[in-house]
Amino acid sequence: MTTVNIISLNKTYPNQSLPVLKDFSLSLNDGEMVALLGPSGMGKSTLLKLITGIERPDSGDIQFDSSSILNVDPNKRGAVLMFQKSYLFPFLNVEDNIGFGLKVQGASSETIHTEVKRMLNLIGLPGIEKRKPGQLSGGEGQRVALARALVTNPKLLLLDEPLSSLDTTVRMNLQEAIRNIQRELGVTTIFVTHDLGEAMAMSDRMALLLNGEIVALDKPENLFHRPRSLAAARFMGVSTFLSGSQLPVKKDVCSSSEKMFAIRPEHIRIQKEACKDSTPGVVSDCVFRGEYIEYQVNINEMIVRARMPMPAPMFTHGEQVYVKFAEEYLFEVEN
Amino acid sequence: MKQGFTYLFRFLLYLILIAPLLLFAAYAFSTRWFFPQPFPIEWTVGTFQRVVHDSQTLSSMVQGVGIAFLVSVLSLLLALPAARVLGLRKFRGRQLAWLLIFIPSIVPPLAVGMGLNILFLRIGLAGTITGVVLAHIIPTLPYTIFTLSSAFARFDENYEFQALALGASPLQIFLKVTLRMITPSLVVAALFAFLISWSQYLLTLLIGGGQIITLPILLFSAASGGNPATIAALSLLFVAPPVLVLAFTARSLNQHGNEIREQY
Known part of the structure; x- marks a missing residue:
């Protein structure tokens, strides 16, 4: 029409x-x-x-x-x-x-x-x-x-x-x-x-x-x-942004530190044991939302927000955990 | 017990409102009612008939109602744009505009009337219906603007935007949306203007210069004449149009009040 x-x-x-x-x-x-x-x-x-x-x-x-x-x-x-x-x-x-x-x-x-x-x-x-x-x-x-x-x-x-x-x-x-x-x-x-x-x-x-x-x-x-x-990503609920040098996984495309990478909160995994490419951190906040749990993990003074679908492992405030950014979900954003 | 008080209160309220009218009626329809008698003994419709059949009474009533009607219409037409701006917009000098609008009702009417009389004499409006109507607009305008501006303060222009987007022309929007939305206040404002104009004595006398006779003028001269029966009969005629107008508008007011309440 x-x-x-x-x-x-x-x-x-x-x-x-x-x-x-x-x-x-x-x-x-x-x-x-x-x-x-x-x-x-x-x-x-x-x-x-x-x-x-x-x-x-x-x-x-x-x-x-x-x-x-x-x-x-x-x-x-x-x-x-x-x-x-x-x-x-x-x-x-x-x-x-x-x-x-x-x-x-x-x-x-x-x-x-x-x-x-x-x-x-x-x-x-x-x-x-x-x-x-x-x-x-x-x-x-x-x-x-x-x-x-x-x-x-x-x-x-x-x-x-x-x-x-x-x-x-x-x-x-x-x-x-x-x-x-x-x-x-x-x-x-x-x-x-x-x-x-x-x-x-x-x-x-x-x-x-x-x-x-x-x-x-x-x-x-x-x-x-x-x-x-970056602005668009923030809009869409992404809050974790990592520069190339902060990346625990070395994406082969680029490892230069000027590039920015982002990951959605539901693609961040938090686990008790360390594994390949995981980063240690401390749970600083935990909110139970029913369908998922929201964790805030402190990694070297950087707060990472993760959203784990239920059923998910329960961690308490101050617990030592390992954070894994699934490589396939990391994407590059323009600063 | 509580209900009993309510009824008593209501009865007293009605009594206060109706008692003067009853007294007027008693005076108008009785004859030879003198001091020691608590109630009239002889009743008659003679005085009333005489007053009604007096050609001056009827013509003064017609003239008064006509003037009051014209004043209502003109006052509303003048008030609408002013009230819209004062109700809907915030602008510098708004308070000053309000003051200017209210000044005629603060300044003593005698001062306004005298000044106006000189002006109207000069431009040939003294002693004419047009002159009296224009003079009556001065005391009515503050009330019509005030009433309508409060309606516009509650008015949401999005109703007009909706009508506009749906294809209505500016005139259609004004007639089918704006006027309909403010109808209750419009009726109240018209009522105010009508009542103020209808009971106007001083301005009618000054500008009319004895050539425009309305009922208040007749009433005043009768009052100085000292025949209580005539005064009472004229007074009853004087309250008739306002009571009729009030009765008529009260119905439509109630109806529109409900509609306004429905939208919230």
Whole structure:
């Protein structure tokens, strides 16, 4: 349906010295869902405002299907929003809420009626047409908000932390629901979140955003297993970084000390006995998380965090252990 | 026991509110009610009929309601943009803006009225309905702005962004979303403006210059005349429109109050 090109956007708010977005570029294929992941206040919401036309960029371009939309009125752009709060109009019932977009665009009442019915079936809540937003649960409200956004057949769907205020079970269900509906309708989607798990579960590609710039952009599985840069690796939950000289295993590719290597916490093994290429250390902290145990081991004043899946050997605070970095899981990162 | 107190309290509350009206009614519908008698002996609708059939009474009521209605509408139109900015935005000079808006209700109305009279005489607005309506806007505006700004302080602009993204034009957003969201406060603000204008005596007298007669003007002249039955009858007519407006808006207020509560 729509390919989206965002080309070197710059945006600095007046009275602020630092830019919110710096040479920001991103391309989305037709029907693709790209997650924008980053700490709050990193320009994600500003980007959505630029796309919907609430704000104007200082420079750069936004294109839908290769034609610029910067001079298109915000209400003609076809970019719809879904926020953390449903923002359903409290004075309208569910049917009129979902039908709002069609109505203001001048659709006939029969069209609205059938479309609303179709959307309610799609979101799995048939028959709630006459309910008021106040009578819906948080999850239902978000489903209706999604239906209201999608009924207009938008070019681009923008999701701004849509699940952040929901509890875990509802959240999981909705992740699935949104993902399925998005795939079924094939609507191009930008999904803004600060939750890594959610971004990985839902998106086709993931962009890591830091200080208004994309530091990494790839499929979730690639980013998870092999983040290229130090910043990206930190984002993905990696906390152990070793310089070439600190490596207990001598990777044949390079043993020079300028290179940085990283390893995911779940690939670090902690054991009682020494073995080949293991390093001695002292357990400084131990947290039982149910599915896994988190250990912090002190190796020559460097703290290494390991995550051992259960069942795992239990070590106590202060115990002498040996840490093994599995060679096949060590990867190089750019500093 | 506790319920008994509640009922007693309620009864007393209603009594305080209704007693003056009952007294007015007693005066208006009785005749020859003199001092030692605790209650009127002879009842009549004569005085009331006379007052109602007086052409001046009716025209003053129509004029007063018309002016109050116009004042409500104009005051709301003027207050909406100001209240929106004051409620939604933080900017330098906000306190000063509030002060400027409230100044007319702090300065003695006589001073405002006299000054305004000279100005209106010069530009030919004295003694006209337009002049009186414009003058009434001065004391009503602070209240309408204040009421609406508190509505906008609770207003979330994301509702408008949603409507915009769904394809609504600015006018559609204003009519279908913004106005609907602030309707309860809009009704309250309109009510304030109506009541203030309806009961305005001094400004009507000064600017109207005896040519624009509203019910308060008639009431004041009757009060100095000293016929209690006429005063009482006019007073009953005077409270009628506010009570009607209040009864009408109370219903819609309750309804909208529930809707607002539902969204949280």
